[in-house]
Amino acid sequence: MSSEELLYILALQHIPNLGDTTAKKLIGHFGTAKNVLKQRKQNLLKIDGIGAYRLSGFFDVAHLKAAEEELKFIEKNNIKTLYFKDSDYPDKLKHCIDGPVLLFQRGNINLNNQKIISVVGTRKITQSGVAFCEKFIEELSPLNPIIVSGFAYGVDITAHKAAVANRLQNIGCLAHGLNQIYPKVHQKYVSSVEENGGFFTDFWSSDDFDRNNFLKRNRIIAGLSEATVVIESAEKGGSLVTADIANSYNREVFAVPGRPADKFSKGCNNLIKSQKAHLLNSAADLIYMLNWKPEEAIKPVQKQMFVELDAEENNILDFLQKEGKAQLDSIALNCNFPSYKAAGILINMELKGVVRPLPGKLFELI
Incomplete structure (x- = not known):
């Protein structure tokens, strides 16, 4: 992708009332982001779903100026950009109507492996949740899946660390630009993730950090993968939003059941009760439902006996x-x-x- 093309894509992405779905519709009609931005208002209004609200601020030169600054950041930091029309854009995300027009990437991500699952859950994971997550990912390791999560506290970071420990590629989907890491305490895990995987985001380096970003980020977690696994969740929480999004994309959802009185089992139990998720007792359940060659995966995983320690x-x-x-x-x-x-x-x-x-x-x- 040329710098000029990227500049206009960024400028289109910067328009606040447009959104990814509408932006992709306009690009599909006019061919390129540059062509979209060169159109007269009357031409744009002819497109179904484009009204005065969508075009509010559309012709403001500030969008190109902001795009120029973000382009400098991208080029200075060797950030890879993935455009929704390009062949290297995540295949499963292409099928999501609200998938990002543009993704930003750090690390060594290779999406040729189609066995991709997202692992989400509470930020206040229990010790039994940690043990289940670690065992679950260890049991999946013979099939070499890609593990996707949000790099947040709790289930997220447990899943990332378990993937690293089992030498599995893993992807952190961030709710902010690539100029920072949140939470800061997880900075210590960045290099190990990037060695075999990396990070995705559709947020700019100039975007304000906002809690609503996490909900927007969740569509990428759900959209990248074949299935979403909820390890633990309270009655309400972001992981349940991710599960709902995954269901809307016609992806499989799995939830780990727990005792009715346990606070962080209520969300999972409700997903199962309402038939929004398959019950998950072990990796074998997911392997069976996704038809991932169960004869390979039901072999017990022997814990590595000889880890190299200094x-x-x-x-x-x-x-x-x-x-x-x-x-x-x-x-x-x-x-x-x-x-x-x-x-x-x-x-x-x-x-x-x-x-x-x-x-x-x-x-x-x-």
Whole structure:
């Protein structure tokens, strides 16, 4: 894509009252974003669904000026752009009427593998939720699926870390531009995700951070994948919105059941009860429903016995083997590391699938 073409696509994307669905309709009629922006008002009004509201501010030169600034950011940071008419645009997202006109990408994403699932759920994941998510992704690993999630707290980051630990490509869909990472504490996981996967967003670097962005982002999570899995959810939550979107796209939805009294099982139980999701007890359920060659996947996954650890990691491993679980400060003190260094080592061990964090800055061996 030429810089000029990208500039006009960005300018079209910047028009506030247009939206992706209408923008794609206009591009389909006039051929290119540049042709759309060069049209007279009367020509645009002839298109079904285009009225005065849609064209409010349409001819403002500010859109091209803003596009020029965003183009500088894209080129300076080597950000890949995926246009909805191009062959490298995610295939499943092409079939979503409200899919983004333009996606921005960081990392090493390869979507040739068609086994793509989204894993979502509460930001306040329980320990049983963590254990289920880790086991579920480990059981899927022989089929080498791509794991998609939102890189947020809770289920999202658990899914990303489990994918990294099992050497699976994973994609984080962000609710902001590629000039930042939210939450900031997850910055430490960025490089491991980008080594085998990366990040998608349709937000600009200049966009304000807003909670409503998360709801808009959810259509990308649902649209990229063949199926959406809800691990844990309260009665209301963003993951239920993602499940609804996935249903509207005629994609499969799965939910993990729980006890009726458990707060973070109510959303999943309601999805199953209302027949908006298949009941999911293990990876075998998803594999069967999606016809993912079950004979390959029902083989028990043997945990990797020989993980390569350096001397510092082995020091912590030996200590945790004696203690079972310990707080960060205790690990640092007994292993003769500053707390900040112990935290960094534990992150690496976590990504290798050796330890897991617990509430209260506790860590235990997996």
